[in-house]
Amino acid sequence: MRVALFLTCVNDMLYPQTGRAVVRLLERLGVEVDFPAGQTCCGQAQYNTGYRRQAEPLVRRYAEVFDGYDHVVTPSGSCVAMVRDNYPRIAARAADEGRDEGLAGAAAAAVPKTYELTEFLVDVLGVTDVGAYFPHTVTYHPSCHGLRMLGLGERPRRLLQAVRGLELRELPGAEECCGFGGTFAVKNPDVSAAMGQDKIDNALSTGAGVLCGADNSCLMHLDGMLRRQDAPLKALHLAEILASTEERPYMAAETTGKIR
Amino acid sequence: MSSTYLGLPSFPVAAAESTRDEQLRANLRHATHTIRAKRATAISELTDWPELRAAGAAIKDHTLAHLDHYLLQLEAAVTAAGGTVHWAVDADDANRIVAGLVKATGETEVVKVKSMATQEIGLNEALAAEGIHAYETDLAELIVQLGDDRPSHILVPAIHKNRHQIRDIFSRQMAAWGRPAPDNLTDTPADLAEAARLHLREKFLRAKVAISGANFMIAETGTLVVLESEGNGRMCLTLPETLISVVGIEKLIPTWQDLEVFLQTLPRSSTAERMNPYTTTWTGTTDGDGPTDFHLVLLDNGRTDTLADSLGRQALRCIRCSACLNVCPVYERAGGHAYGSPYPGPIGAILTPQLRGTTTELDASLPYASTLCGACYDVCPVAIDIPDILVHLRERITEQRRGHALERAVMKAATWVLDHPSAYALARQTATRTRHLHPTELPAPTPAKAWSNARDLPRFPGRSFRTWWKDRPAGEAPHGRPAREDTTR
Ligand code: SF4
Numbered sequence: 001m002r003v004a005l006f007l008t009c010v011n012d013m014l015y016p017q018t019g020r021a022v023v024r025l026l027e028r029l030g031v032e033v034d035f036p037a038g039q040t041c042c043g044q045a046q047y048n049t050g051y052r053r054q055a056e057p058l059v060r061r062y063a064e065v066f067d068g069y070d071h072v073v074t075p076s077g078s079c080v081a082m083v084r085d086n087y088p089r090i091a092a093r094a095a096d097e098g099r100d101e102g103l104a105g106a107a108a109a110a111v112p113k114t115y116e117l118t119e120f121l122v123d124v125l126g127v128t129d130v131g132a133y134f135p136h137t138v139t140y141h142p143s144c145h146g147l148r149m150l151g152l153g154e155r156p157r158r159l160l161q162a163v164r165g166l167e168l169r170e171l172p173g174a175e176e177c178c179g180f181g182g183t184f185a186v187k188n189p190d191v192s193a194a195m196g197q198d199k200i201d202n203a204l205s206t207g208a209g210v211l212c213g214a215d216n217s218c219l220m221h222l223d224g225m226l227r228r229q230d231a232p233l234k235a236l237h238l239a240e241i242l243a244s245t246e247e248r249p250y251m252a253a254e255t256t257g258k259i260r
Numbered sequence: 261m262s263s264t265y266l267g268l269p270s271f272p273v274a275a276a277e278s279t280r281d282e283q284l285r286a287n288l289r290h291a292t293h294t295i296r297a298k299r300a301t302a303i304s305e306l307t308d309w310p311e312l313r314a315a316g317a318a319i320k321d322h323t324l325a326h327l328d329h330y331l332l333q334l335e336a337a338v339t340a341a342g343g344t345v346h347w348a349v350d351a352d353d354a355n356r357i358v359a360g361l362v363k364a365t366g367e368t369e370v371v372k373v374k375s376m377a378t379q380e381i382g383l384n385e386a387l388a389a390e391g392i393h394a395y396e397t398d399l400a401e402l403i404v405q406l407g408d409d410r411p412s413h414i415l416v417p418a419i420h421k422n423r424h425q426i427r428d429i430f431s432r433q434m435a436a437w438g439r440p441a442p443d444n445l446t447d448t449p450a451d452l453a454e455a456a457r458l459h460l461r462e463k464f465l466r467a468k469v470a471i472s473g474a475n476f477m478i479a480e481t482g483t484l485v486v487l488e489s490e491g492n493g494r495m496c497l498t499l500p501e502t503l504i505s506v507v508g509i510e511k512l513i514p515t516w517q518d519l520e521v522f523l524q525t526l527p528r529s530s531t532a533e534r535m536n537p538y539t540t541t542w543t544g545t546t547d548g549d550g551p552t553d554f555h556l557v558l559l560d561n562g563r564t565d566t567l568a569d570s571l572g573r574q575a576l577r578c579i580r581c582s583a584c585l586n587v588c589p590v591y592e593r594a595g596g597h598a599y600g601s602p603y604p605g606p607i608g609a610i611l612t613p614q615l616r617g618t619t620t621e622l623d624a625s626l627p628y629a630s631t632l633c634g635a636c637y638d639v640c641p642v643a644i645d646i647p648d649i650l651v652h653l654r655e656r657i658t659e660q661r662r663g664h665a666l667e668r669a670v671m672k673a674a675t676w677v678l679d680h681p682s683a684y685a686l687a688r689q690t691a692t693r694t695r696h697l698h699p700t701e702l703p704a705p706t707p708a709k710a711w712s713n714a715r716d717l718p719r720f721p722g723r724s725f726r727t728w729w730k731d732r733p734a735g736e737a738p739h740g741r742p743a744r745e746d747t748t749r
């Protein structure tokens with residue numbers, strides 16, 4: 001089984017600790033992970049902002065870079081949704097315009113092998129107890145792409161519930177969008193901030209020390225608000241919790257705050 | 261579209277204002293969360309919901325694909341049943357036809373059944389300009405009309421008002437429109453409803469002309485269908501001598517059997533009821549029963565243009581249930597007025613720019629009024645893929661409108677960088693090397709200022725994933741690829 005990590009551009013730039021955690025977690029579970037260096041970005045920002053054709057080279061790049069791997073695993077639900085839902089659409093619309101340019105083949109190759117981290121753990125590896133240890137109170141925000149487009153369902157929460165020392169607290173209004181929405185956050189900043197505020201108020205009401213999610217884009221937005229308000233809650237990617245063990249417990253990365 | 265909606269600000273500007281209105285936020289939050297939960301319960305009772313949803317979409321798609329055929333069938337059936345069919349290309353055309361029909365009766369007052377199509381064309385204002393008073397009889401529409409306000413929800417146009425505000429509007433304004441509100445009117449729902457009942461009863465008994473829309477038009481028999489909760493519609497549809505119905509051409513369905521699907525999905529999706537209290541159907545005219553003169557004004561007003569877009573045309577499936585508004589987190593915070601049309605929320609964000617085009621700042625901002633969270637698509641009883649259409653319309657806007665030149669250049673440059681790993685590496689390294697210079701907030705007026713108004717900017721890490729990956733010593737971990745001692749540090 002040849003497995004590649006698709007780190008995603010946001011993690012590559014801002015959250016290397018999430019990538020390290022995925023590698024460490026998968027290797028602990030006996031999976032050999034590779035990181036093809038030619039990978040960059042899935043093209044989601046271009047596509048969602050209305051620049052579909054700008055995403056096309058990135059569709060082809062994705063297929064080329066991950067050619068030869070059986071599975072591509074990524075710690076970002078929205079990037080998986082981009083590949084799974086939108087790569088075929090991009091190919092279909094190019095076909096409507098009388099073009100192919102390798103897009104249909106690229107989409108067909110990319111879609112079946114791409115997995116969101118919790119899908120890969122639960123569906124492919126068949127594990128929910130990954131042997132993690134994380135002695136903190138945690139509340140989980142299921143981002144929209146994971147929840148509605150990918151249908152991750154109970155997978156993330158089952159993984160969290162199996163973590164030793166972890167106390168999971170239900171997040172009120174969990175299914176509501178956090179207000180990030182890519183360029184929405186800058187094109188409609190007031191509504192975005194209002195939605196984010198409601199989300200963090202709900203998270204704070206649980207009394208948990210950690211707001212966990214499986215998509216760093218949403219967490220970047222929420223963590224930015226939490227830090228601005230100096231709130232006693234830290235946003236953290238699920239992979240970092242699952243990577244933490246008794247022997248090697250979670251240590252905050254230099255760029256993020258401590259758990260209070 | 262109606263002059264009521266001319267010159268309004270873009271969505272982000274209007275929403276910046278409305279999100280700060282605590283009262284509005286509280287009213288909307290309460291109302292949408294209540295109906296949201298009830299709808300979910302009503303839908304969960306149906307084991308065949310996915311099939312009903314697919315059937316609704318298929319019926320609408322089939323009808324839209326053969327719209328010319330079914331419209332002609334409808335026209336023939338309505339005419340044979342004693343009605344008269346008029347074709348209106350746009351709002352002005354429709355308003356002119358309706359005003360002409362009312363004037364021909366010699367009346368200067370009409371009563372109205374709640375109708376989205378007549379909101380869309382601004383009929384009340386057009387009739388007023390001709391000296392004709394149009395009285396809204398739906399309770400919420402009445403509140404909006406008396407308050408000289410605009411509707412903010414498809415089903416509950418006065419959702420932005422609470423009962424104290426409604427009491428004040430009734431006490432202040434009813435006298436100017438007809439029977440005054442009782443003295444010492446309280447804000448209990450029963451008292452407010454009674455005041456409205458007394459005020460409206462007078463109008464029902466006097467009116468000789470009624471104007472309606474329709475939820476459905478059945479091509480095979482030429483029958484129109486209105487679903488409602490209050491019974492005011494039934495009064496308007498049966499008491500007056502003349503009935504004029506203004507209906508969008510997409511409201512057509514081929515047969516009565518098709519109606520069976522929507523009579524199950526519409527009430528549950530809109531009011532969370534298994535069945536709505538009043539369903540009125542009428543076919544042309546019937547001697548000694550109801551209006552003796554019936555006119556159907558078939559409205560295009562941008563619909564055939566919408567139909568020409570193979571993706572965007574899904575929006576014409578809409579049965580105006582308002583479920584997408586009730587689950588929309590953006591609608592909940594921004595409120596309906598920010599959408600600048602009678603169609604707020606997710607459906608408005610895809611319908612208005614198609615019906616009106618994207619030439620104004622407002623209309624061009626609507627497809628961006630969404631995080632693409634997908635809640636609207638999940639609840640839509642005719643499975644309109646609203647997020648997909650939003651993205652599609654964004655593409656139309658970036659291609660057609662000036663003002664996107666800078667954004668386009670940035671996207672192009674970004675794609676070039678992302679498609680050239682060495683340039684991508686350089687960008688990453690530069691960000692890392694200069695990270696101590698990065699602020700957590702930005703001064704105005706940069707585009708990223710919008711981000712840092714409410715949030716700290718993320719900090720760039722000192723050591724990239726790639727450096728870590730390259731430097732990992734072999735030998736410790738399984739498969740000879742160890743994790744370093746302090747991998748998460
Ligand atoms: S788009 Fe769908 S959910 Fe929204 S009002 Fe129309 S039918 Fe209802």
